[in-house]
Amino acid sequence: MAETRADVGNKRLFGMRCHFKRAVQTVVSLIILTSAYIFIRRAQWTEPMFQEARWIKYSTVPLNSSREPCPQDTVKNSLCLSISVRLLAGTILSEQRFLTVGLSSVKRKKESYLLSTLNSIFSQSSEKELSQMVVVVLLADFDSGWVQETLNNIVQQFSTRLSQGQLLVIHADQELYPPLTGLKRNFNDAPDRVTFRSKQNVDYAFLVDFSAGLSQYYIMLEDDVDCSKGFLTSIRGHIKSQGSSPWVTLEFSKLGYIGKLYRSMDLPQLAQFLYLFYQEMPCDFLLSHFRTLLMQDKSIRFRPSLFQHTGTYSSFQGTHNRLKDDDFQQDPADNPPADIHTDIKVFEKHSPDEAYSQGAGYFWGMVPIKKGNYFLIAFHEPVVLFHILIQTGLDGKDLLDSADVEVGEMILKTGSRVECTGNHILGSLQEGQFEQNHVKLNNSVLCLRIRVTADQSNWVIIKNIQVWTAEKKGEKSQTV
CATH class of the missing domain: 3.90.550 (Spore Coat Polysaccharide Biosynthesis Protein SpsA; Chain A)
Structure with a gap:
């Protein structure tokens, strides 16, 4: 069967793409070989320097x-x-x-x-x-x-x-x-x-x-x-x-x-x-x-x-520059190392860790969500809490409607369930959000728990959990 113009065109396009790919691979190979040479030379130069x-x-x-x-x-x-x-x-x-x-x-x-x-x-x-x-x-x-x-x-x-x-x-x-x-x-x-x-x-x-x-x-x-x-x-x-x-x-x-x-x-x-x-x-x-x-x-x-x-004027021709990062925080959370546990069913890859990692992801839990379900942060070492921020929902949807925020001095594992014991209730979520600054506790804690206090019919997103510790707060204040 004779080739159509479209067939010929597609072949030419395919050939051009292959040529470009080979060219990129050649250049990358050159970069790698050159870098290897420089690495060897750098090792020779760096030692006496x-x-x-x-x-x-x-x-x-x-x-x-x-x-x-x-x-x-x-x-x-x-x-x-x-x-x-x-x-x-x-x-x-x-x-x-x-x-x-x-x-x-x-x-x-x-x-x-x-x-x-x-x-x-x-x-x-x-x-x-x-x-x-x-x-x-x-x-x-x-x-x-x-x-x-x-x-x-x-x-x-x-x-x-x-x-x-x-x-x-x-x-x-x-x-x-x-x-x-x-x-x-x-x-x-x-x-x-x-x-x-x-x-x-x-x-x-x-x-x-x-x-x-x-x-x-x-x-x-x-x-x-x-x-x-x-x-x-x-x-x-x-x-x-x-x-x-x-x-x-x-x-x-x-x-x-x-x-x-x-x-x-x-x-x-x-x-x-x-x-x-x-x-x-x-x-x-x-x-x-x-x-x-x-x-x-x-x-x-x-x-x-x-x-x-922060620049108001660009380095190119001094033009006005309004670029700002709305995700910037002057005093970011410490979020000390911890293991994250929940008995709420996880949707796909939106794991509990996503709520605490301070990355772009979030935890997404599926129904049924019942009274007594929990989301628990088990710190690797005791911490003295200074400031806590919890945000649930995304664009006003999938909020955690009713929950208390608690801290505990001990962690108890019973089978697949992890308990936060010696609890002290800090407060409740309001419209899916919780924030408490200058946390007043006499002792260090090992766990932070969000405990659901009423059944809810909608799924839940825990978007962000941020923790500032008193020790880190003091260390950061010792600046030059």
């Missing part, structure tokens, strides 16, 4: 590099990433930290938010948390006067953080960048927009590559954000909650590339990826593609968000 912590005084570092520029070809130039960044100020310590916070900053036409962002990072963290953290700031503007002035301000305001190895300031010279004009106009962006977003990708490639090896994990921020209290402790808890489940990126904000967390072992590959495809699309698009290429199909985002965008 870390034999002794060094303090580089910003005043002695010239702002004009005399090194030979890297090749303009992006594939060849990608091998220059590791040697392209200069440390302007700070102390690189030998011991690896838990978390690196990376941000890039450029000269803005209107307001600058960098110093405010740094102050938020440090002031919202305890000294214990700061001892496990290093903040890396890339001054990514080509205006040497602005770089020097900004560096002076950072050194003046954060000299202690610099000397203690908690803050590093870096810079890459203009001649080390690939071409930034005459680039592809993907998404029909104007040439100046393409230049801006392409340079930003290269900025982050330098920043990410420099940060590899400084800590176990790396989180990306912008230079105009506020941080929630104890964000490192919250991040640590969320990482632990993933257990052995594979992941590439964990997200702690829903805006752009704010609050994207990576394992440090993935940073060399991420740097190469951002560099090789720097002119193709904006950074947040590339980060999504990187995640999917490494086989994490869906985003893993935690609520509440730990970072809030």
Whole structure:
């Protein structure tokens, strides 16, 4: 039978898709091989560099590099990433930290938010948390006067953080960048927009590559954000909650590339990826593609968000920027480790853990829901409660109509049932919600229970259970 035009067209389309797939696979293979080479070279470079912590005084570092520029070809130039960044100020310590916070900053036409962002990072963290953290700031503007002035301000305001190895300031010279004009106009962006977003990708490639090896994990921020209290402790808890489940990126904000967390072992590959495809699309698009290429199909985002965008004016042309994350909380819950139990029948994959994990999911229970049914949180260790928030229902539906909130000092297991004993009733749900601040209890508790007090005919959603503890509250208040 003769082929129709549609058949021929479909074959051509299929061929084009196969060609594109092979091209992507080739590029990914190149990235992996290149990253392996850099990893080996990095191991050779890092050992002598870390034999002794060094303090580089910003005043002695010239702002004009005399090194030979890297090749303009992006594939060849990608091998220059590791040697392209200069440390302007700070102390690189030998011991690896838990978390690196990376941000890039450029000269803005209107307001600058960098110093405010740094102050938020440090002031919202305890000294214990700061001892496990290093903040890396890339001054990514080509205006040497602005770089020097900004560096002076950072050194003046954060000299202690610099000397203690908690803050590093870096810079890459203009001649080390690939071409930034005459680039592809993907998404029909104007040439100046393409230049801006392409340079930003290269900025982050330098920043990410420099940060590899400084800590176990790396989180990306912008230079105009506020941080929630104890964000490192919250991040640590969320990482632990993933257990052995594979992941590439964990997200702690829903805006752009704010609050994207990576394992440090993935940073060399991420740097190469951002560099090789720097002119193709904006950074947040590339980060999504990187995640999917490494086989994490869906985003893993935690609520509440730990970072809030605060800038009023964009770094691109100073345009007004109203972006806000409505999931942000200044003081996120502690939710100490616990086991979750219920005798309410679970609908599909909406498990009891979803109500307590502070992720995007929720518990969904099916009828019959009878008086005496329970939803119980059994803490791994005794805790002193400070603040409790319980939210049920979704969009006004599937509320838990009648229930008491209780705490207990002991846990008793009888067969498949778990009991919370030595109870003290804190109060009742009102219109499906419960909140109590400054919980007044003389003793620590081992369990928190929601006990149904009347039959109900509708299903129930427990959307969110948040717990703040008195110990964590006191620790978080000891900020700089």
